[in-house]
Amino acid sequence: MYADTETIRRILRDTGDTWAVVGLSDNRHRAAYGVAEVLRRHGKRVVPVHPKAETVHGEQGYASLADIPFPVDVVDVFVNSDLAGRIADEAVAIGAKAVWFQLGVIDEDALRRTREAGLDMVMDRCPAIELASAG
Numbered sequence: 772m773y774a775d776t777e778t779i780r781r782i783l784r785d786t787g788d789t790w791a792v793v794g795l796s797d798n799r800h801r802a803a804y805g806v807a808e809v810l811r812r813h814g815k816r817v818v819p820v821h822p823k824a825e826t827v828h829g830e831q832g833y834a835s836l837a838d839i840p841f842p843v844d845v846v847d848v849f850v851n852s853d854l855a856g857r858i859a860d861e862a863v864a865i866g867a868k869a870v871w872f873q874l875g876v877i878d879e880d881a882l883r884r885t886r887e888a889g890l891d892m893v894m895d896r897c898p899a900i901e902l903a904s905a906g
Contacts, residue, residue: 773882773894779901782869782891787844788815791836791867793858794849795819797827802873803849809899810847818843836861845869847898848876856881863888873897 790810795803796819804827807817811828818839819825819832826832833839836846836858846862848855848871855872859881862870869891872878877895885892 773877774896778891779893779896782845782871782893783813783898783901786869786891789818789841789843790815790845790847791818791820791833791839791843791862792847792849793820793836795827795832796821796823797825801849806847806849806873806897806899809902813902836865836867839865843867845871847871847873849873850876852877856884859885859892863890869893871896871898 792803792807795807798804807828810817817828818830819827820836821832822834824832824834843865846867848858850858855876856878859870863885870885872894874895874897882892882894
């Protein structure tokens with residue numbers, strides 16, 4: 772199972788408020804930009820992770836998860852499925868508490884590895900949609 776209601780709720784409400792969004796740039800036409808905006812409206816600190824390390828929504832960007840100099844609670848992944856497993860492994864390495872793969876991002880081996888490492892993980896879901904449906 773890629774996601775269950777309890778895991779989604781735990782990540783959104785209890786895991787912490789610092790979200791690293793991998794693939795977030797200042798391109799307003801990309802889904803990551805809009806999702807980051809929704810996360811911010813719900814009180815999350817959104818940290819952009821993108822090779823360009825752009826500042827987005829007023830938050831300093833970083834080229835990789837390893838470059839972020841403070842703890843990250845959730846890693847939200849907006850990259851192709853073939854790259855997502857490496858990002859999940861990096862999330863484990865930096866001590867994140869949870870990993871969230873966006874709609875269409877699926878890597879069952881990464882799901883297994885991440886959960887075995889003790890992190891919560893959701894795949895093929897959007898936190899902006901889940902926040903809206905949670906009221």
